Amino acid sequence: MVSMKQLRYFVEIAESGSFSTAAEKLFIAQSALSRQIKELESQLQTPLFERTARQSHLTPAGLAFLPRAKAILIDVDNASGLATSIGHGQSGTLRLGHASTVPLIGKLKGALELYLDEHAEVCVEVSNESSETQLSHLVNNRIDVGLLRLPVLHQPNDITLLPLFTEQVVVAVGATHPLSSRTRITLAELRDERFVSITHPKRGGLSYLTFELCARAGFSPKPAQVYSLKSTQPMLVQAGFGIALLPISSVHASSLHAIEILDEGCLSTVALAYRARDSALVAEFVAHFQRTFSAASR
Incomplete structure (x- = not known):
């Protein structure tokens, strides 16, 4: 069977024009080089070089063999590079899910852009999904x-959660809402307001946090006649169907009015979730976000 060594030796001789020059470039004895080429010609059952005292010329068979050998x-070099790149988490497609209450703006957008700049061979496929x-x-x-947003009420055993950052939760209201003139408020003052979010003590993330803060x-938060699980909440608030407790980043991404909550503990934490033992690609992505947000918190 033809070996990669024989192919490399053959190409080097063809490009150098002589066995002696090729042997010098390859750092091997000329006799060893000649022996490898003879074995190659024996396997192919045809001569590849016409040998003279000073130079070696390709035979017609050698001329035909050269471009294919190269x-x-x-291909082997490219395949090796790709395998190494993937093995080190530097190449491939990463599938990223994110909750609608975790918009890819601000800190997250910056971290993702930096990761992509440093990993030009990686593609990120984004999907919008609940926690x-x-x-x-x-x-x-x-x-x-x-x-996703914490808390996670039912964490599978092999899933790791990495908290990234915590941000303020505010009351989001539309421009025409009676509370739109307020800049600060207590949760107790929201007792009679209608919430466009579905709050439930058995759902994690922002839904659980809203229920817990109101409790x-x-x-208990009163549901509006028109409500949404997550993604259309800002739109419903803007349309005047009710209010919502939202992270400040979600409000900044819309045209809603944010009211600061005076009660303590109105904070929401964004976290990365990933399988504990996964590919190098995932490990590198997680490590990048961990480094980025650890540095930002200093």
Whole structure:
């Protein structure tokens, strides 16, 4: 069988024009080089070089063999480079899920752009999914990394959560809402307001946080007649169907009016979710975000 060594030796001789020059470039004895080429010619059952005292010329068979040998070497080098790149987490497609309440703006956008700048051979496929769906898809290998809001009420055993940053939760109202003139408010004052979000103590993320904060203030949030799980909440608030407790980043991404909440503990944490033992691609992505947000918190 023709070996990669023989192909490299053959190409080097063909490009150098002589066995002696090729032997010098390859740092091997000329006799060893000649022996490898003889073995190659024996396997191919045809001479590849016409040998003279000073130079070696390709035979017609050698001329035909040269471009194909070079193509094979290039393909092998490219395949080797790709395998190494993927093995080190420098290449491939990463499937990223994110909750609608975790918009890819501000800090997250900056971190993702920096990662892509440093990993030009990586593509990121983004999907919008609830926190619960992300965890399920991680377990079933449908996504590689999730961006969600804590708390997670049911964390699968092999899923790791990495908190990235915490931000303020505010009351979001539309421009024509009676509260739009307010800049600060207590949760107790929202007792009679209608919430366009579905709050439930058994749902994690922002839904659980909204329910918990209202319960702490002594009431259960009243649902509006028109409500949404997540993605259309800002639109419904803007349309005047009710209010919502939203992270400040979500409000900044819309044209809503934000009212600061005076109660303590109105904070929401964004976290990365990933399988504990995954590919180098995932490990490198997670490490990048961990480094970026650790540095930002200093």
